[in-house]
Amino acid sequence: MQLDRRLHAFRPDLAETALKGQVEALRFVDGTKARITVPVMPLRPCPDATCGIDTELLFGESLEVLDRASGWAWVKADFDGYVGYLPETAVSEISSEPTHHVVVSRTFVYPAPELRSPHMCALSMGSRVEVVGEAETRGTRYLLLSGGGAMIADHLLPIGTMPDSDPVTIAARFVETPYLWGGRSGFGIDCSGLVQLSLMMTGRKVLRDTDMQEATLGRKIDRGDLRRGDLVFWKGHVGMMEDEATLLHANGHTMTVARENFDAAVERIGWLYHYPTAYRRL
Known part of the structure; x- marks a missing residue:
């Protein structure tokens, strides 16, 4: 079985109990339930503040703490299963439930x-x-x-009451929000973070990164069939169609969440990052 360190918690010394029999580790543990206690917390692939971030967790989101050492907690997020490190001061044990x-x-x-x-x-x-x-x-x-x-x-x-049933309407609220690699909040967001958060706020559970989303969301369609709400994937990038001619995406070109003519975006992105790899309808 091919394991992904982003979604499976395993190290030579420690692994989550669910992986017993699939990986070798000195010991296996069940996580301790905890909750994020700061507004936005970066999740990193290593316990080092200079290490780039993979994603972010938001205030009140729950997770499992698998290990604590040298001021860092090794955790697995409950919502999307993402694994990584964050300062242990950013979490506390669950004493009540958000409403x-x-x-x-x-x-x-x-x-x-x-x-x-x-x-x-x-x-x-x-x-x-x-x-x-x-x-x-x-x-x-x-x-x-x-x-x-x-x-x-x-x-x-x-909780359980959604502000809108249309993820495009949600995504559009973030227009001009700064682009942030690994960002997943209203203060800074990346392309797949925008897709995940917009769908989350319509009640849908979505994986975090573009490759995960391309592999699990919706069904394939042709470029000529694009309409509002469809997703367009490049290698390492994703955008959401606001209508058949307009792409809504967090991008490093404008460094914001922006609207862009879709055909122009395909040509602009294509010369450096190639052309779309998939078109998918939710």
Whole structure:
């Protein structure tokens, strides 16, 4: 069996219990459930802050901690199974469950239900929080959080309630968001992160990287059949069709999430990175 270090947790000294009999390791462990406690946390392939990031985890997302050493935690994300390292100070054991998720591209947490107060932090779409109450100030409704703080009520929905059924509508909310390699948030996002987060916010579970998405999402179609919502894959890149002539994608050319004429994008990308490898319909 071909194992992928991005989705299978194994090292010579340690591996996840699910891989017993498939890999050799000194010991096998079940992970300890934990949750992200910072707004956005990079997940890295090695325990080194100078190492590039593979992806990001958002506030309130759950994971399994497989190992802790020298200030780092080796973890596996619950949502998409991604494996990597992050500072152990960014996670805590689960003591309660989130009730709501952020449904706008980004928003603020205030120390009290007062938008004029200095904000405590900002959270991205997809972040999860536990709401314990509500309040109103000058006609603005807030939801109160279990750990302290307040958020604009219209920026949250109960978990399981989606802001839209159309992933293209969700993706379009990120237009002009900065491009960030490995990014998966409203503060910076890459091509496959945009696809994953947009589909996640319509209730669909999607793997993280372009090769994983090309192998698992939808069915093949022809270029001439492209319409809104279809995905176009290159080697190492993916975009979503906003309509039959417009590509919506996070890209290193504009360094943003941008709309681009599809035919022009194919030609621009093609001279350096070749032409699309697949067209897929969800």
